[in-house]
Amino acid sequence: MIIAIDGPAAAGKGTLARAIARHLDYAYLDTGSLYRAVGHAVMKAGFPPENEAEALKVAQNLDVAAIDKEAIRTAEAGHAASVVAAMPAVRAAILDFQRHFARQKPGAVLDGRDIGTVVCPDADVKFFVTARPEIRAHRRWLELKASGSDVSEAQVLDDVRLRDQRDSERATSPLKPANDAHLLDTSDLSIEASFGEAVRIIDKSMR
Ligand code: DC
Numbered sequence: 167m168i169i170a171i172d173g174p175a176a177a178g179k180g181t182l183a184r185a186i187a188r189h190l191d192y193a194y195l196d197t198g199s200l201y202r203a204v205g206h207a208v209m210k211a212g213f214p215p216e217n218e219a220e221a222l223k224v225a226q227n228l229d230v231a232a233i234d235k236e237a238i239r240t241a242e243a244g245h246a247a248s249v250v251a252a253m254p255a256v257r258a259a260i261l262d263f264q265r266h267f268a269r270q271k272p273g274a275v276l277d278g279r280d281i282g283t284v285v286c287p288d289a290d291v292k293f294f295v296t297a298r299p300e301i302r303a304h305r306r307w308l309e310l311k312a313s314g315s316d317v318s319e320a321q322v323l324d325d326v327r328l329r330d331q332r333d334s335e336r337a338t339s340p341l342k343p344a345n346d347a348h349l350l351d352t353s354d355l356s357i358e359a360s361f362g363e364a365v366r367i368i369d370k371s372m373r
Pocket residue numbers: 175176197198199201202244247248249251252277278279280281329333
């Protein structure tokens with residue numbers, strides 16, 4: 167059983183995906199963390215994220231178990247992630263890992279931008295989770311603030327818009343809902359309400 171959850175930055179995908187994985191006792195993969203880890207490692211090695219040769223080298227040698235979960239959450243790592251994620255060779259380098267992860271039993275929940283369209287087009291249930299940009303920026307700003315960042319909310323909103331544009335307009339695996347995805351707009355939904363709606367849809371499609 168594969169559950170694919172796609173959508174733009176800070177739409178609530180991660181929270182929802184983790185809750186669903188816990189509820190069903192499935193494995194969970196945050197695929198954004200893979201791109202963040204690549205972007206972060208490229209910068210840490212002293213290169214700009216635009217350096218494709220370095221990004222590919224890092225992606226091909228990525229040790230997922232060794233990803234520094236805290237270091238990849240910064241705004242800089244998020245920016246670097248969206249740059250390396252636009253490189254087809256980087257995406258190809260981490261595709262097999264994602265597909266292999268998705269096949270585990272009894273099931274897996276993967277969240278990202280292209281899970282339902284490219285990584286697991288045959289996923290059993292697909293969601294496309296969205297929220298208005300201002301709401302997403304506010305959520306991301308609260309997260310960054312809690313982790314000690316002094317970035318302004320306006321800056322975060324600019325960044326959210328820029329990343330939406332880059333994720334949606336890139337040629338390879340752009341952010342778009344799969345034809346058979348269930349759309350879930352979390353702008354005016356609590357975490358509990360979003361989870362309840364998702365579980366209702368999953369239960370219905372498992373029957
Ligand atoms: O969800 P996130 O903010 O952690 O994602 C970081 C970046 O990685 C974002 O710009 C989009 C990109 N990404 C992607 O292109 N494909 C995925 N499956 C997951 C993330």
